[in-house]
Amino acid sequence: MKAFQSVAVIGLGSMGLGMARSLMRGGHEVRGCDLARDALEKLAAAGGSAFNTPAAAAHDADVVVVVVVNAAQTRAVLFGPDGAAEAMKPGSVIISSATMSPVEAQEFAARAGEHGVLYLDAPISGGSARADAGELTVMASGSPEAFSAAQPALDAMAQTVYSLGEDVGVGSSFKIVNQLLAGVHIAAACEAITFAKRLGLDISKVFEVISKSAGNSWMFENRIPHVLEGDYAPHSAVAIFTKDLGIVSELGRKQSFPLPVASAALQLFLMTEAAGMGQDDDSSVARLLAQIAGLELPGMERSN
Amino acid sequence: MKAFQSVAVIGLGSMGLGMARSLMRGGHEVRGCDLARDALEKLAAAGGSAFNTPAAAAHDADVVVVVVVNAAQTRAVLFGPDGAAEAMKPGSVIISSATMSPVEAQEFAARAGEHGVLYLDAPISGGSARADAGELTVMASGSPEAFSAAQPALDAMAQTVYSLGEDVGVGSSFKIVNQLLAGVHIAAACEAITFAKRLGLDISKVFEVISKSAGNSWMFENRIPHVLEGDYAPHSAVAIFTKDLGIVSELGRKQSFPLPVASAALQLFLMTEAAGMGQDDDSSVARLLAQIAGLELPGMERSN
Numbered sequence: 001m002k003a004f005q006s007v008a009v010i011g012l013g014s015m016g017l018g019m020a021r022s023l024m025r026g027g028h029e030v031r032g033c034d035l036a037r038d039a040l041e042k043l044a045a046a047g048g049s050a051f052n053t054p055a056a057a058a059h060d061a062d063v064v065v066v067v068v069v070n071a072a073q074t075r076a077v078l079f080g081p082d083g084a085a086e087a088m089k090p091g092s093v094i095i096s097s098a099t100m101s102p103v104e105a106q107e108f109a110a111r112a113g114e115h116g117v118l119y120l121d122a123p124i125s126g127g128s129a130r131a132d133a134g135e136l137t138v139m140a141s142g143s144p145e146a147f148s149a150a151q152p153a154l155d156a157m158a159q160t161v162y163s164l165g166e167d168v169g170v171g172s173s174f175k176i177v178n179q180l181l182a183g184v185h186i187a188a189a190c191e192a193i194t195f196a197k198r199l200g201l202d203i204s205k206v207f208e209v210i211s212k213s214a215g216n217s218w219m220f221e222n223r224i225p226h227v228l229e230g231d232y233a234p235h236s237a238v239a240i241f242t243k244d245l246g247i248v249s250e251l252g253r254k255q256s257f258p259l260p261v262a263s264a265a266l267q268l269f270l271m272t273e274a275a276g277m278g279q280d281d282d283s284s285v286a287r288l289l290a291q292i293a294g295l296e297l298p299g300m301e302r303s304n
Numbered sequence: 305m306k307a308f309q310s311v312a313v314i315g316l317g318s319m320g321l322g323m324a325r326s327l328m329r330g331g332h333e334v335r336g337c338d339l340a341r342d343a344l345e346k347l348a349a350a351g352g353s354a355f356n357t358p359a360a361a362a363h364d365a366d367v368v369v370v371v372v373v374n375a376a377q378t379r380a381v382l383f384g385p386d387g388a389a390e391a392m393k394p395g396s397v398i399i400s401s402a403t404m405s406p407v408e409a410q411e412f413a414a415r416a417g418e419h420g421v422l423y424l425d426a427p428i429s430g431g432s433a434r435a436d437a438g439e440l441t442v443m444a445s446g447s448p449e450a451f452s453a454a455q456p457a458l459d460a461m462a463q464t465v466y467s468l469g470e471d472v473g474v475g476s477s478f479k480i481v482n483q484l485l486a487g488v489h490i491a492a493a494c495e496a497i498t499f500a501k502r503l504g505l506d507i508s509k510v511f512e513v514i515s516k517s518a519g520n521s522w523m524f525e526n527r528i529p530h531v532l533e534g535d536y537a538p539h540s541a542v543a544i545f546t547k548d549l550g551i552v553s554e555l556g557r558k559q560s561f562p563l564p565v566a567s568a569a570l571q572l573f574l575m576t577e578a579a580g581m582g583q584d585d586d587s588s589v590a591r592l593l594a595q596i597a598g599l600e601l602p603g604m605e606r607s608n
Contacts, residue, residue: 102503126518160516170505173500173505174505174513176503177497177510177514180496181514181521181524182518184565185489185519185521188484188488188489188492188565189485191564191566195563196477196481198559199477199559205468206481209466212441212464214482214522215484215489215522216521217523217524220521222518255502255503256597257499258596260495260572261492261565261568262492262495263568264564264565265565267564268565293560
């Protein structure tokens with residue numbers, strides 16, 4: 001395996017652009033594709049080559065990293081018109097990082113195989129700052145050949161790569177379980193901090209005490225500072241969790257498995273989206289509850 | 305304030321007995337009361353004096369620590385027949401540690417005041433091992449006089465005492481917000497790990513990966529090992545959370561504040577209690593879900 005690869009990054013949002021930068025810093029040649037003009041300009045400014053179609057970006061690449069929003073977009077950029085798969089050379093590998101159900105990952109791996117292309121089921125975790133720093137966590141499954149072909153690119157993008165076996169779908173399943181917990185913990189953190197406000201507590205003090213107590217979670221510690229600062233600029237948007245808990249919920253139904261807590265959390269994110277905050281930070285669930293209950297959190301102006 | 309006090313501990317369950325031992329190790333004279341004969345014997349074996357009524361234990365004590373199950377028991381041992389409050393001397397202090405609503409804490413403080421007795425609203429967190437080690441966390445509010453009178457006893461029992469102001473009820477409110485999160489996180493952890501099992505994942509690996517990811521919580525890390533080991537001996541019982549999330553839920557209703565995620569979690573604990581596991585470890589929510597879905601977790605024998 002070549003130490004320096006030609007890597008196409010399909011999807012140059014906050015995650016994809018950070019991953020592209022990390023790949024370049026790792027010495028790789030980076031090509032990219034996105035529907036947004038300004039994303040392509042940012043890639044070019046960082047030293048990458050911009051292309052208008054997935055096929056053009058993927059042509060002759062050793063690795064194609066797909067970092068789009070969901071399974072439908074992954075299907076389109078890989079197998080739709082001007083899709084990457086047809087343009088890829090035999091033995092090259094797709095690193096598929098969108099959150100999706102294991103069934104879809106398996107479908108995409110099979111279709112990639114028809115093109116002689118390897119497929120790594122490789123959802124990511126860590127946020128845009130860690131994408132920029134090349135410090136993502138990757139939950140990956142796939143054949144030894146796929147892991148081997150993807151290794152140099154993974155080394156540049158990730159701090160931790162969990163190798164979860166040869167079966168495509170396992171990586172996606174791990175990510176889904178993680179998102180179930182992450183989504184519930186954000187919703188619960190927002191529910192708890194607004195309830196604390198209703199009880200008349202000093203919510204900064206609540207944050208200080210709970211983050212050192214048995215009620216703490218990674219998400220409580222990470223998101224509640226947004227609420228305390230009244231800053232709802234999206235680090236990760238509400239719409240990401242209506243999507244990801246939607247995948248969780250649908251997979252639960254398909255598996256006939258009840259998920260009452262995750263379902264309650266999904267409904268809170270849907271309410272927040274319905275109230276017009278879908279593109280704001282996911283801690284906006286706290287704003288929604290404060291609006292409903294007539295509470296004034298930092299950064300919220302009373303409308304009456 | 306005397307450095308060594310006469311302290312009565314009312315309620316000698318796993319928490320109260322540990323606190324009594326820590327008080328004795330700290331040089332205090334400890335008197336105790338409990339309905340259970342063997343609890344009194346354990347106290348005597350550890351060097352404490354056993355009494356049959358709260359009044360007898362509290363007579364001439366500088367501090368009365370109340371570590372019973374709930375507000376109703378607290379009311380009974382303080383103000384019922386042979387209750388502690390009547391027997392206490394003026395200027396002595398009640399450290400009230402059961403989880404209860406802030407309104408009840410305020411009622412008890414007012415009634416204590418009628419007896420010339422100080423009252424510290426002081427719920428605890430940390431579990432029986434930390435009670436034994438004198439390393440509890442205390443979320444306390446009350447008058448400076450109450451804090452001052454309680455200080456030597458608190459020093460012996462707690463690693464961290466959060467001083468949350470002069471208003472009785474604030475300590476209880478902090479504890480309730482903590483229990484909301486703790487309960488949701490246990491229920492979500494159990495939901496996620498059994499869903500992972502349904503998806504065919506290696507749940508030990510799921511624990512390893514998630515506990516280092518954004519889906520982690522203090523409770524996920526603490527409780528899921530019980531599920532992996534199939535050990536449902538109660539560190540903390542399901543019934544504790546039907547009680548504590550019940551308090552959360554009732555307070556939410558009284559405050560007209562919606563708590564959809566906490567309510568879903570409460571229903572899971574109630575289902576687990578209804579299925580006969582109320583006195584088992586609270587991670588039994590995972591066993592309930594596994595039973596419902598016909599999954600075999602460690603330590604579960606298939607019944608057919």
